[in-house]
Amino acid sequence: MVYFDLASFEVDGKLSRRLGYKKIYAAGKDVWIFERPDNRHVPQIVISKDPGVLFSALRSRDVKGIIFRDNEFAKRVAKKAAESGKTIFVPLAQLLEVSERERSSRAGRMRKIIMYAHKFKAPVRLVSLAEQPYQLLSAAQMAGLADFMFRKSDKQDLFGGDIL
């Protein structure tokens, strides 16, 4: 199994391999993350709270996937992602530096996104989306978190294989 991750900065190739990833994609270099579709840079991921923006982003050829900002989930967006075959990314960094109470609340909302994505057969991926090196996670830690927090026995769906 080959693992990939997505971070907000460029990660040294040696560190990526030590962490168990074939590659950690860098936002702003390998992929661009925007609030709404922007055809100047491809491939891109759209992050928004607004279901309308995400829905229209899923129609764009340049958009590889979406992120529900603050885990504000919308069923129609998940259905559209399933139709278009585009990935719903779930960032794990948001769980790392918060209180236990906030963590369980966020994990609950993330679990809901994953549950509906599986229900509608939309591709869904866990990524770290780390903003700093200390927020990175090894592939083994990611697998452990996927098992522990999301009760998903088939981890391949959640973070194995290429993400772009």
Place this chain on the structure above:
Amino acid sequence: MITRAKSRYVLVESSGSVNVTDASFSNALLDSIRGEIGSLEYAKAGIRIVSGLGDRFFVIKVNRGYENGVMIALSFVKNMQGRKIGFYTLKTSGAIKKLVLFFNGLGVS
């Protein structure tokens, strides 16, 4: 029948330099892990920092069956002794020698 308790060894890399021989660091790390997994699990897991390998790598010994809990707990430890730091678990093995061989193969100091 009395069975021998078996251990697992976890190779950990930190994002910054650490001194595992410093008791204040190891106590702070073990306290952080205990905070994440809870006192009961911590007592059952029998966690110990067994050796440092260079200034950013070290090995944690844990009772078999608790290694995943420790790996997840380490994911959530991001703040120690007033500085931001992350811990990545690189490999788990039943023999410390294998981890040392793996570490030597990484080509890092």
